[in-house]
Amino acid sequence: MKKAPWSQYISNSASETEKVGIKFAEFVSEGDIFALTGDLASGKTTFLRGVIKGLGYDGPVTSPTFTLINEYSAVNRIIHIDCYREHNIERWIDLGIIEYFNNNYIVFIEWADILYPMLPENITKMNFYHSSENVRIINLTTQ
Ligand SMILES: Nc1ncnc2c1ncn2[C@@H]1O[C@H](COP(=O)(O)OP(=O)(O)OP(=O)(O)O)[C@@H](O)[C@H]1O
Ligand SMILES: [Mg+2]
16 A cells, blocks of 8 residues: 555544545555455444545445445445354355465455465454443554
8 A cells, every 4th residue: 555644544534434445545545455354343444445435436335244245346345344243264265265466456354364274464454442322442553
Protein backbone atom coordinates (compact mmCIF):
# COMPACT_ATOMS: atom_id res chain seq x y z
CA MET A 1 0.00 0.00 0.00
CA LYS A 2 0.98 3.61 -0.38
CA LYS A 3 2.11 5.29 2.82
CA ALA A 4 -0.85 5.12 5.18
CA PRO A 5 -2.61 8.40 6.03
CA TRP A 6 -2.70 7.58 9.77
CA SER A 7 -1.52 4.90 12.16
CA GLN A 8 -4.43 5.34 14.53
CA TYR A 9 -7.93 6.55 13.81
CA ILE A 10 -10.63 7.18 16.40
CA SER A 11 -14.13 7.09 14.96
CA ASN A 12 -17.23 8.36 16.70
CA SER A 13 -19.91 6.80 14.52
CA ALA A 14 -20.54 4.00 12.06
CA SER A 15 -20.92 6.47 9.20
CA GLU A 16 -17.58 8.08 10.11
CA THR A 17 -15.92 4.64 10.00
CA GLU A 18 -17.40 3.98 6.57
CA LYS A 19 -16.30 7.41 5.34
CA VAL A 20 -12.75 6.94 6.59
CA GLY A 21 -12.77 3.60 4.76
CA ILE A 22 -13.74 5.31 1.49
CA LYS A 23 -10.84 7.75 1.91
CA PHE A 24 -8.46 4.94 2.93
CA ALA A 25 -9.09 3.23 -0.43
CA GLU A 26 -6.91 5.90 -2.08
CA PHE A 27 -3.91 4.34 -0.36
CA VAL A 28 -4.68 0.76 -1.36
CA SER A 29 -2.84 -0.83 -4.29
CA GLU A 30 -3.21 -3.97 -6.35
CA GLY A 31 -1.68 -6.97 -4.56
CA ASP A 32 -2.27 -5.58 -1.06
CA ILE A 33 -3.35 -7.90 1.74
CA PHE A 34 -4.99 -6.52 4.90
CA ALA A 35 -5.32 -8.62 8.05
CA LEU A 36 -8.01 -7.25 10.38
CA THR A 37 -8.39 -8.36 13.98
CA GLY A 38 -10.15 -7.05 17.05
CA ASP A 39 -13.28 -7.06 19.14
CA LEU A 40 -16.70 -8.23 18.02
CA ALA A 41 -18.69 -5.43 16.39
CA SER A 42 -15.66 -3.18 16.41
CA GLY A 43 -16.30 -1.91 12.89
CA LYS A 44 -14.18 -4.15 10.67
CA THR A 45 -16.97 -4.81 8.17
CA THR A 46 -18.20 -1.21 8.35
CA PHE A 47 -14.70 0.06 7.55
CA LEU A 48 -14.28 -2.42 4.69
CA ARG A 49 -17.68 -1.48 3.27
CA GLY A 50 -16.22 2.00 2.85
CA VAL A 51 -12.90 0.78 1.46
CA ILE A 52 -14.60 -1.48 -1.09
CA LYS A 53 -16.87 1.39 -2.15
CA GLY A 54 -13.82 3.62 -2.42
CA LEU A 55 -12.17 1.04 -4.66
CA GLY A 56 -15.03 1.56 -7.08
CA TYR A 57 -17.48 -1.21 -6.22
CA ASP A 58 -21.03 0.09 -6.47
CA GLY A 59 -23.23 -2.63 -4.97
CA PRO A 60 -23.96 -3.77 -1.43
CA VAL A 61 -21.07 -5.01 0.71
CA THR A 62 -22.17 -7.59 3.26
CA SER A 63 -20.32 -9.45 5.99
CA PRO A 64 -18.75 -12.73 4.88
CA THR A 65 -19.38 -14.23 8.35
CA PHE A 66 -21.49 -17.04 6.86
CA THR A 67 -20.33 -17.08 3.24
CA LEU A 68 -16.65 -17.09 4.41
CA ILE A 69 -15.49 -15.41 1.20
CA ASN A 70 -17.13 -12.58 -0.75
CA GLU A 71 -15.69 -11.47 -4.02
CA TYR A 72 -16.23 -8.12 -5.71
CA SER A 73 -15.25 -6.95 -9.11
CA ALA A 74 -14.26 -3.32 -9.54
CA VAL A 75 -11.10 -1.95 -11.19
CA ASN A 76 -9.42 -4.78 -9.28
CA ARG A 77 -10.71 -8.09 -8.04
CA ILE A 78 -11.47 -7.65 -4.35
CA ILE A 79 -11.60 -10.57 -1.92
CA HIS A 80 -13.27 -10.19 1.50
CA ILE A 81 -12.67 -13.12 3.85
CA ASP A 82 -13.99 -13.71 7.40
CA CYS A 83 -12.38 -16.39 9.55
CA TYR A 84 -14.67 -15.94 12.56
CA ARG A 85 -16.64 -19.12 11.98
CA GLU A 86 -13.97 -21.34 10.41
CA HIS A 87 -10.78 -22.08 12.32
CA ASN A 88 -9.69 -25.11 10.33
CA ILE A 89 -6.76 -24.14 8.11
CA GLU A 90 -7.23 -27.23 5.92
CA ARG A 91 -10.71 -26.02 5.08
CA TRP A 92 -9.35 -22.63 4.03
CA ILE A 93 -6.76 -24.30 1.84
CA ASP A 94 -9.53 -26.43 0.27
CA LEU A 95 -11.42 -23.22 -0.47
CA GLY A 96 -8.44 -22.14 -2.55
CA ILE A 97 -7.36 -19.06 -0.64
CA ILE A 98 -3.65 -19.52 -1.39
CA GLU A 99 -4.40 -18.41 -4.93
CA TYR A 100 -5.60 -15.05 -3.58
CA PHE A 101 -2.26 -14.36 -1.91
CA ASN A 102 -0.14 -14.85 -4.99
CA ASN A 103 -2.05 -12.76 -7.45
CA ASN A 104 -2.84 -9.14 -7.93
CA TYR A 105 -6.05 -9.21 -5.99
CA ILE A 106 -6.82 -6.86 -3.13
CA VAL A 107 -7.51 -9.04 -0.11
CA PHE A 108 -9.18 -8.14 3.21
CA ILE A 109 -9.33 -10.74 5.98
CA GLU A 110 -11.43 -10.29 9.14
CA TRP A 111 -10.42 -12.35 12.20
CA ALA A 112 -7.20 -13.02 10.31
CA ASP A 113 -5.13 -14.43 13.21
CA ILE A 114 -5.52 -18.06 12.28
CA LEU A 115 -4.28 -17.45 8.74
CA TYR A 116 -1.08 -15.60 9.75
CA PRO A 117 1.13 -18.66 9.13
CA MET A 118 -0.08 -18.75 5.52
CA LEU A 119 0.17 -15.05 4.74
CA PRO A 120 3.06 -13.34 2.99
CA GLU A 121 5.23 -11.08 5.15
CA ASN A 122 4.43 -7.69 3.72
CA ILE A 123 0.81 -7.50 4.77
CA THR A 124 -0.88 -4.62 6.58
CA LYS A 125 -2.32 -5.44 9.99
CA MET A 126 -5.22 -3.50 11.45
CA ASN A 127 -6.58 -3.90 14.93
CA PHE A 128 -10.03 -2.66 15.91
CA TYR A 129 -11.14 -1.79 19.45
CA HIS A 130 -14.72 -1.41 20.60
CA SER A 131 -14.06 1.51 22.92
CA SER A 132 -17.55 2.65 23.93
CA GLU A 133 -21.03 2.51 22.42
CA ASN A 134 -20.17 4.55 19.34
CA VAL A 135 -16.41 4.89 19.56
CA ARG A 136 -14.07 2.58 17.69
CA ILE A 137 -10.27 2.81 17.59
CA ILE A 138 -8.42 1.53 14.54
CA ASN A 139 -4.68 0.86 14.77
CA LEU A 140 -2.68 0.18 11.69
CA THR A 141 0.68 -1.52 11.30
CA THR A 142 2.35 -1.68 7.94
CA GLN A 143 5.03 -4.32 7.74
N1 LIG B 1 -17.72 4.33 15.36
C1 LIG B 1 -18.28 3.21 14.86
N2 LIG B 1 -17.68 2.57 13.83
C2 LIG B 1 -18.19 1.43 13.32
N3 LIG B 1 -19.31 0.83 13.76
C3 LIG B 1 -19.95 1.44 14.79
C4 LIG B 1 -19.47 2.64 15.37
N4 LIG B 1 -20.32 3.00 16.37
C5 LIG B 1 -21.27 2.08 16.40
N5 LIG B 1 -21.08 1.12 15.45
C6 LIG B 1 -21.92 -0.07 15.25
O1 LIG B 1 -21.12 -1.20 15.59
C7 LIG B 1 -21.38 -2.27 14.67
C8 LIG B 1 -20.11 -2.62 13.92
O2 LIG B 1 -20.39 -3.76 13.16
P1 LIG B 1 -19.37 -4.37 12.12
O3 LIG B 1 -20.10 -5.51 11.50
O4 LIG B 1 -18.81 -3.32 11.25
O5 LIG B 1 -18.22 -4.89 13.09
P2 LIG B 1 -17.22 -6.11 12.88
O6 LIG B 1 -15.99 -5.78 13.62
O7 LIG B 1 -17.10 -6.43 11.43
O8 LIG B 1 -18.03 -7.28 13.62
P3 LIG B 1 -17.72 -8.86 13.57
O9 LIG B 1 -16.74 -9.08 14.66
O10 LIG B 1 -19.06 -9.46 13.85
O11 LIG B 1 -17.19 -9.19 12.21
C9 LIG B 1 -22.50 -1.79 13.75
O12 LIG B 1 -23.74 -2.20 14.29
C10 LIG B 1 -22.35 -0.27 13.80
O13 LIG B 1 -23.56 0.41 13.56
MG1 LIG C 1 -17.31 -8.25 10.44
